[in-house]
Amino acid sequence: MTLTGIGGDVHEVETLQRYIGVRFPTELPELQWATRGILALAALLLVAAFVRTRGIGRAYRTLCLLAVLAFLIASAFAVQSRLYRVGHERDPNAPIRAVHDFTPPLVGPVKVGNFTVWSFPHVGAVLLLTAAGLSAIGARKGTVS
Secondary structure (H helix, E strand, C coil): CCCCCCCCCCHHHHHHHHHHCCCCCCCCCHHHHHHHHHHHHHHHHHHHCCCCCCCHHHHHHHHHHHHHHHHHHHHHHHHHHHHHHHHHCCCCCCCCCCCCCCCCCCCEEEEECCEEEEECCCHHHHHHHHHHHHHHHHHHHCCCC
16 A cells, blocks of 8 residues: 555456456545544644643543544544445456455455455554554553653
8 A cells, every 4th residue: 555545566456457347446535634634643642642640631631542543433434435345336347247246344354256355454554553552541541740
């Protein structure tokens, strides 16, 4: 994945496009708001690291946790929506028409004809989940002031 679309070893993607007519996006506009969201969350969480342990500080950290969780849910929804479109908005003139519409899962495998398509989180997703976990710990325990 690049900042604006899909990159890397895309041989399997090209094969799926050619034979079963899936249309993988060349650009991902979702990455525009996701990048801004990550930067905003980073700023909020940086401030959260230095607020007091009680009262308004704890409420602020709880709001930061809710913001991180809302971002994760919105991101998961956007990715799953894109995956749905990939498996359902296919080229009707593809050489192999026997493959039924499909939706790759957010995480895990799905069998598509003779192919097994895997979806799994990369470093960015792991870092976002780590941020959510640390935010939850911070909101619950607080920090020493």
